Every structure is written in C-alpha cells, then in structure tokens.
Amino acid sequence: MGQKHLNSVHVDHFKNTAACATEVMPIPETVCISMSQHIGAPCKPLVKKGDAVKVGQLIGDTDAFVSAPIHSSVSGTVKEIKTMRNIMGGNDQMVVIETDGKQEVSEDVKPPVVDSFEDFIKAVRASGLVGLGGASFPTHIKLNPRNADECHDLIVNAAECEPFITSDHRLMLENADSILDGMEAIMKWIDLDHGYLGVESNKPDAIENLNKEIAARGLSDKIKVHVLRSTYPQGAERVMIYEVLGKTMKAGELPAQHGVILSNVTTIAFLGQYLKTGRPLTTKRVTIDGSAVANPKNIIVPIGAHIADVIEACGGYKAEPRKILMGGPMMGRAIYSDEQPIVKNNNAILAFAFEGDAKRFDIKEETGCIKCGRCVSACPFKLMPVSIAAAYDAKDAAKLDALQVMQCMQCGSCSYICPARRPLAFINQMAKGVVKEAQSK
Amino acid sequence: MANKYHSNLVVSASPHMVSPTDTTKIMGTVMLALVPALAVGVYQFGIRALVLTVVCMVACVGFEYLFNMIMKREQTVGDLSAALTGLLIALNCPSSLPLNIAIVGCFCAIIVVKQLFGGIGQNVVNPAVTARIFMFIAFATEMTTWPLSRISHVTEAVNPDGITGATALGQLGHGDGTLASVEYSNLDLFLGNCGGCIGEISAIALLIGGLFLIWKKIISPIIPATFIATVFVLGLIWGGIDGALFHIFAGGVMLGAFFCATDYVTSPTLPMGKVIFGIGCGVITMIIRIFGSYPEGVSFAILLMNILTPFIDNFCEKRAFPLPKPAKGGDK
Numbered sequence: 152m153g154q155k156h157l158n159s160v161h162v163d164h165f166k167n168t169a170a171c172a173t174e175v176m177p178i179p180e181t182v183c184i185s186m187s188q189h190i191g192a193p194c195k196p197l198v199k200k201g202d203a204v205k206v207g208q209l210i211g212d213t214d215a216f217v218s219a220p221i222h223s224s225v226s227g228t229v230k231e232i233k234t235m236r237n238i239m240g241g242n243d244q245m246v247v248i249e250t251d252g253k254q255e256v257s258e259d260v261k262p263p264v265v266d267s268f269e270d271f272i273k274a275v276r277a278s279g280l281v282g283l284g285g286a287s288f289p290t291h292i293k294l295n296p297r298n299a300d301e302c303h304d305l306i307v308n309a310a311e312c313e314p315f316i317t318s319d320h321r322l323m324l325e326n327a328d329s330i331l332d333g334m335e336a337i338m339k340w341i342d343l344d345h346g347y348l349g350v351e352s353n354k355p356d357a358i359e360n361l362n363k364e365i366a367a368r369g370l371s372d373k374i375k376v377h378v379l380r381s382t383y384p385q386g387a388e389r390v391m392i393y394e395v396l397g398k399t400m401k402a403g404e405l406p407a408q409h410g411v412i413l414s415n416v417t418t419i420a421f422l423g424q425y426l427k428t429g430r431p432l433t434t435k436r437v438t439i440d441g442s443a444v445a446n447p448k449n450i451i452v453p454i455g456a457h458i459a460d461v462i463e464a465c466g467g468y469k470a471e472p473r474k475i476l477m478g479g480p481m482m483g484r485a486i487y488s489d490e491q492p493i494v495k496n497n498n499a500i501l502a503f504a505f506e507g508d509a510k511r512f513d514i515k516e517e518t519g520c521i522k523c524g525r526c527v528s529a530c531p532f533k534l535m536p537v538s539i540a541a542a543y544d545a546k547d548a549a550k551l552d553a554l555q556v557m558q559c560m561q562c563g564s565c566s567y568i569c570p571a572r573r574p575l576a577f578i579n580q581m582a583k584g585v586v587k588e589a590q591s592k
Numbered sequence: 593m594a595n596k597y598h599s600n601l602v603v604s605a606s607p608h609m610v611s612p613t614d615t616t617k618i619m620g621t622v623m624l625a626l627v628p629a630l631a632v633g634v635y636q637f638g639i640r641a642l643v644l645t646v647v648c649m650v651a652c653v654g655f656e657y658l659f660n661m662i663m664k665r666e667q668t669v670g671d672l673s674a675a676l677t678g679l680l681i682a683l684n685c686p687s688s689l690p691l692n693i694a695i696v697g698c699f700c701a702i703i704v705v706k707q708l709f710g711g712i713g714q715n716v717v718n719p720a721v722t723a724r725i726f727m728f729i730a731f732a733t734e735m736t737t738w739p740l741s742r743i744s745h746v747t748e749a750v751n752p753d754g755i756t757g758a759t760a761l762g763q764l765g766h767g768d769g770t771l772a773s774v775e776y777s778n779l780d781l782f783l784g785n786c787g788g789c790i791g792e793i794s795a796i797a798l799l800i801g802g803l804f805l806i807w808k809k810i811i812s813p814i815i816p817a818t819f820i821a822t823v824f825v826l827g828l829i830w831g832g833i834d835g836a837l838f839h840i841f842a843g844g845v846m847l848g849a850f851f852c853a854t855d856y857v858t859s860p861t862l863p864m865g866k867v868i869f870g871i872g873c874g875v876i877t878m879i880i881r882i883f884g885s886y887p888e889g890v891s892f893a894i895l896l897m898n899i900l901t902p903f904i905d906n907f908c909e910k911r912a913f914p915l916p917k918p919a920k921g922g923d924k
C-alpha cells in the first residue's frame with residue numbers, strides 16, 4: 152500500500168502452540184483472587200471468611216472512578232482474606248476461596264439490558280472488564296471518551312507480536328463471532344464509522360476466518376482486516392495506530408484524541424460474549440509454554456488459579472523452572488514465585504529452564520557497547536538508546552529530554568537487538584525518572 | 593505446602609529474550625568475510641603470509657588477555673574483537689614484515705589504542721589502522737618492502753633481484769604520475785595479481801567479503817558505498833574511467849572501505865553521519881594519493897575521520913528528529 156512503516160525488529164516467533172485447540176482447566180482446589188487487577192484504586196473485598204460464593208458473584212468493588220469490579224471464578228467457601236506480595240512489589244489483598252467443584256452459577260448472572268449508551272457503559276463496568284492486552288485499564292472508561300462525537304474509528308488490536316503467545320490467535324480461530332459481536336456493539340453505541348482488525352501476516356488462517364465472519368454479516372464495507380507485518384512491536388498501541396491509520400500518537404496521549412477507540416481483541420471478544428450471556432470476567436484463555444513446561448498448550452483458566460496449578464494442568468514442569476514470565480518475553484514480567492495467581496490481563500505464562508535455551512533467555516552480564524547502532528535502527532520511534540544511555544550515565548536531564556526519552560514505550564526492541572546485551576529499555580525507564588525529577592524541581 | 597511452589601525464580605527487567613547475534617558472532621562473521629582476501633594473499637605470497645597472520649592474531653589476543661589479567665579486569669578475549677584486530681593488522685602489512693615488528697604493532701593496537709582507553713567500544717581510533725600507520729612511520733623500510741607475488745607481471749629486467757615487487761600506487765608515485773608508469777592492468781588489480789599488503793591486493797575477494805557482510809546485515813552499505821564512490825568520482829576527474837577503476841582497485845580502498853572504515857566503534861552511528869564519514873574518507877584518500885608525499889592515503893584518511901567521528905555524531909544527533917511524521921492521509 153506504499154505506506155511507510157515504523158522501524159521494527161524481527162523477533163523469533165516461537166509460536167509453538169498455534170495449532171493447539173484451547174482446552175479447559177479442571178477447577179483447582181483453591182483460587183486466590185486479587186483485589187487489584189486494574190489500573191486505579193484496588194477493590195475492597197465484599198465477602199468475609201466462611202462466606203459461600205458462586206461463580207460470577209461480585210466479591211470486590213470500590214467507588215473509585217478508575218476501577219473495575221471483581222467476581223468469583225468458582226463456587227465454594229471463602230477460606231481467608233490475605234495480603235500477598237504482587238508482581239510489582241506492592242501488597243495486594245487477595246480473596247482465597249476453597250472450591251467445591253460444583254461451579255454453581257450466581258443468580259446475579261443474567262444478560263444485561265442495554266437500551267442506551269449509558270446502559271452500555273454501565274454494563275461494561277459491571278462485567279469487570281479491563282484492557283486485556285496488558286494495560287488493565289478499565290474498559291468502561293476507555294469506551295466513554297470525553298470527545299465521543301469526534302471518534303470515528305475502532306481499531307481492534309489483534310497483533311500478537313510477543314513470541315510464544317498464541318491465545319489471541321486461537322481466539323480468532325475459535326471465537327470470531329464474539330469478536331464481531333463486540334465490534335458491532337461498540338460501533339453502534341459510540342457511533343463509529345469504521346472498524347479495523349489489525350492482524351499480522353503470520354496468521355493467515357485467522358485473517359481468513361475473520362474475513363469470512365465479516366462477509367457473513369455483510370459488514371465488508373464497515374469492518375476491515377488490516378494485515379500488518381509480522382515484526383515486533385506491531386501490537387503496541389502507538390505503533391498500531393500509525394500502521395493502520397498513519398497517525399502519530401505521542402506518549403501520554405490517548406487514542407481518542409486522535410479520534411480512535413482502540414482495544415485488544417480479547418477485550419472485544421469478551422464484551423461480545425458478555426452482552427449475550429451476562430457472565431462477568433472470571434476466566435482467561437492463556438498460552439502456557441516455555442522450555443520448563445511438559446505440555447505447552449492454550450488453556451482456559453479460572454482467574455485466581457495459582458500458576459503452579461495451571462502448569463500442573465499442562466503436565467507439570469519437565470525441568471526445574473528458573474524464570475517464569477507473566478506475558479511474553481519482550482514485555483512480560485518475571486515473577487518471583489509460581490504461587491502468584493492468574494489475573495485478568497494474563498495472556499500467557501512462560502516457564503524457562505535455561506537448559507538449551509540459555510543463550511537466548513538467560514541474559515548474561517552486559518559487555519562493552521560497540522556503538523553498532525542496532526538499537527537506533529530498531530526503535531519504532533527513532534529514539535537513540537545508545538545516546539540516551541550515555542546521557543543517563545552523565546545524569547544529564549536536559550540532554551535526556553532533548554533525546555525524547557519520555558517517548559519511549561519500553562517495548563524492549565533495543566535491548567533485544569543489542570549485541571552487547573545492554574539493558575537499554577530498562578535504562579530508558581530509569582532515565583525517564585531522571586527527567587521527571589528534574590522537571591518537578 | 594512449603595515446597596509446592598518455586599519461590600527462587602530469577603526476576604529481572606524485560607525483555608527476557610535477546611537476539612542470537614552477540615558481539616562474538618559479529619566479530620566472527622567479519623573474520624569469516626576476510627577469509628577470501630586472506631586466501632588470495634596466502635596464494636600470492638606463500639606460507640609466510642599465513643605465518644604473519646597467525647602471529648598477529650595470537651599476539652593481539654595474548655596482549656588483551658595479559659592486560660585484563662594484570663589489571664584484574666573481566667576477560668574479554670572471548671568476544672573475538674582482539675583476534676579480528678590481529679587479522680586486520682596482518683592483512684594491512686607486507687607478508688615479509690619481520691615478526692617482531694608485527695608484534696610491536698599489535699602491542700600498539702591492543703594495549704595503547706584499545707585497552708588503555710577502556711577496552712572494547714571505548715577506543716577513539718581504529719586499532720588496526722593506527723597500528724599500521726605507526727609501523728609505517730616507525731619501520732618505513734620494512735613496511736614498504738613488497739615481496740613479489742606469485743603471478744606478477746614485473747619482469748626481471750625491471751626488478752633484477754627478483755625479490756621485491758612494487759605496489760601499483762608505488763609505481764604511480766615513482767613514475768611520471770600517470771597510469772603509464774603502472775605495470776599492472778586494472779584487471780590484475782581487480783583479481784590480485786600484484787604487489788601490496790597481504791589482504792589488500794584482490795579487489796574481488798574483498799568485494800565478496802564486503803557484500804557478504806552487507807547481506808548478513810553486519811555492516812551498513814553506506815560507508816563503503818560513499819567511500820568507494822567518492823574515490824571513483826575523483827579518480828574519474830583525475831584520469832577518466834581507467835583512472836577511476838585504478839583508484840578503487842589499487843591499494844587499500846576496498847579493504848579500508850569494507851572492513852576498517854565500517855568499524856562500529858570509530859565510525860558514526862546515524863546514516864547521515866555515515867555519509868559524511870564515507871565521503872570524507874574518499875576525499876582525504878585521494879588528496880594524499882594525488883598531492884601527498886605518500887603513495888597511499890587510505891589509513892590516514894580513516895584515522896582522521898575516526899578522530900572526527902564524535903563531532904560528526906554530535907552534529908547528526910542534533911538534527912535527528914525522533915517520532916515519525918504522520919503518514920499521508922494521517923492527522924488532518
């Protein structure tokens with residue numbers, strides 16, 4: 152299409168589980184549901200020790216504006232309310248539920264009645280939905296921009312550019328109808344003209360399946376699949392908006408400022424399902440993979456399941472895990488213990504044994520920068536990580552600001568490509584701190 | 593329950609995966625790309641060329657190893673950068689160079705130019721190029737005694753002792769300054785049937801290696817292209833198409849353009865800087881060749897541009913504008 156592309160890097164795909172039809176995890180003995188699964192104020196538990204709970208029952212909520220309610224993923228009895236260190240290092244309240252295996256569904260679960268935009272937004276909040284692509288931003292806020300009348304385009308982020316992860320890919324193959332339901336609902340209630348599904352070219356079967364579904368609904372002139380290159384990071388919000396619409400969005404801006412509503416494909420599909428069934432967000436499709444896992448697969452798990460139990464459902468560990476990631480290897484977080492529970496925005500758990508794969512995954516000490524410039528040509532925003540790192544060493548806030556470090560989205564492309572194994576993305580993050588500090592003075 | 597969970601996992605900042613290309617692989621690939629040039633050198637000058645090459649590589653690695661050991665620094669010889677420097681030094685010398693002089697050159701490259709400045713990535717100038725210039729000035733006779741190559745057109749009448757040949761640029765300098773005083777044809781220079789340093793004689797072998805590096809995305813084509821194009825254009829002005837071809841095939845232009853001027857550490861990072869650097873190298877090379885008192889100017893050109901690199905980088909960095917401009921049809 153003659154359009155310019157942003158810089159990106161070729162990252163090995165390792166999509167080992169793309170052909171594995173999704174399985175459903177047996178209900179574990181206990182689940183541990185965090186009260187802080189969204190950006191914003193945490194929820195307060197609405198249940199106490201000894202209470203009986205059912206699937207879909209509201210167990211946590213708050214009056215804070217930026218928040219989303221939390222529902223039980225199982226039926227059983229509340230064993231305790233405890234605090235546990237979360238992956239960010241802070242402490243979260245968790246509701247621990249002993250399951251009874253019956254999975255009785257709460258009486259509150261019924262399809263929402265939506266007759267107006269207000270009903271729609273209320274329903275979205277009640278569903279507990281947050282951005283499932285990783286950001287965990289409450290969806291009902293995102294779908295209610297101040298300038299709704301200026302928004303014309305919906306972009307569904309269906310680029311799964313992180314290596315290993317195939318849960319969105321499976322979703323597009325198995326639940327294309329829910330995706331289209333969700334898109335139609337959003338386009339109807341926010342009154343958007345065009346919908347785009349950004350999918351990478353390495354998923355031809357998903358593209359075909361979506362196109363079939365679009366054609367079957369007669370929506371071909373409203374909704375289009377936009378085929379992206381299969382490079383990293385196509386799924387980053389700002390990259391996606393540029394690639395699909397050619398609009399440059401700066402750090403700190405919202406898609407709505409550019410007339411765009413942008414949401415992850417899993418988020419959209421859940422919304423489509425919820426409007427039909429009224430079943431709140433209590434399960435997630437996740438990819439379980441990595442060299443330490445016996446049977447890598449895609450599996451639907453109850454939110455709150457301990458990661459160790461999820462791995463157990465995938466045949467357990469075949470080698471001692473050395474590093475476990477929530478999310479993909481490029482932007483995912485390393486967790487300190489597999490006792491951590493699954494949260495709403497998990498799309499993958501990857502466990503690495505560092506045997507045979509150590510060269511790529513057990514990241515060695517950095518060596519001297521050879522000034523090769525690879526980091527510069529990798530950055531989608533043409534930042535200069537090598538110069539930023541030098542300015543950071545000198546704690547030169549003015550230079551860092553001039554180098555536009557604040558535009559960095561921490562995609563990790565620069566660190567990935569650096570032959571000296573320098574943690575450039577991490578340095579950028581700390582450099583942002585230096586700039587912020589200087590500005591606040 | 594206590595040991596049901598794994599709680600001793602490695603926690604580090606993302607990304608958790610790196611590309612398969614590390615410094616060692618880059619250096620190794622560059623060495624591989626120099627094999628054709630080395631092979632021609634050994635074929636033309638005999639086993640002595642190979643001996644010199646091995647000695648230089650061992651000396652460079654040895655010096656770096658000892659330096660790191662004595663200074664209690666982390667050992668870096670595994671990155672193959674020292675081995676590559678040794679290889680480049682040897683390829684930039686006549687095959688008859690006494691081994692002790694070569695070892696002094698290696699000392700200069702590794703200890704003085706590289707390690708004293710802080711090791712890999714910290715040097716201001718290219719170690720191999722600087723070592724060559726140092727030896728060239730300090731041991732002028734040995735560095736300009738050119739052994740005869742296997743296939744050479746230099747007849748006994750011209751060269752009665754039959755031991756030393758001459759480089760094409762040397763003949764140019766000693767003659768009347770026109771191509772008529774050069775005995776090699778451009779084809780000889782292209783193939784490597786001529787006198788000169790071990791690694792610089794065959795333009796075709798260097799081209800093969802250089803294009804391999806570009807194909808493997810180890811080097812950007814910008815510096816070699818602008819360097820060679822500049823020499824070509826100035827050669828064209830100097831002596832027409834024959835003159836242009838002569839200047840790009842003779843001497844160290846190919847070796848310098850593909851393998852020395854592209855050294856990441858001592859050349860600019862941004863594309864615009866690479867263009868300035870390549871043109872600068874070409875212009876200085878030709879000024880020295882045509883007006884200077886030395887027959888060859890590639891090493892001096894690269895050295896000078898190395899020194900200017902931080903300024904070029906700075907100049908370009910200020911002009912680079914991060915963030916893409918909106919594509920057509922974008923922001924209205």
Ligand code: SF4
Pocket residue numbers: 519520521522523524525526527536537568569570571572573575
């Ligand atoms: S990629 Fe790494 S080695 Fe290369 S210039 Fe950037 S920081 Fe230096």
Ligand code: SF4
Pocket residue numbers: 529530531532534535536558559560561562563564565566575576579
């Ligand atoms: S982490 Fe930041 S600097 Fe590095 S490539 Fe991504 S956006 Fe660019």
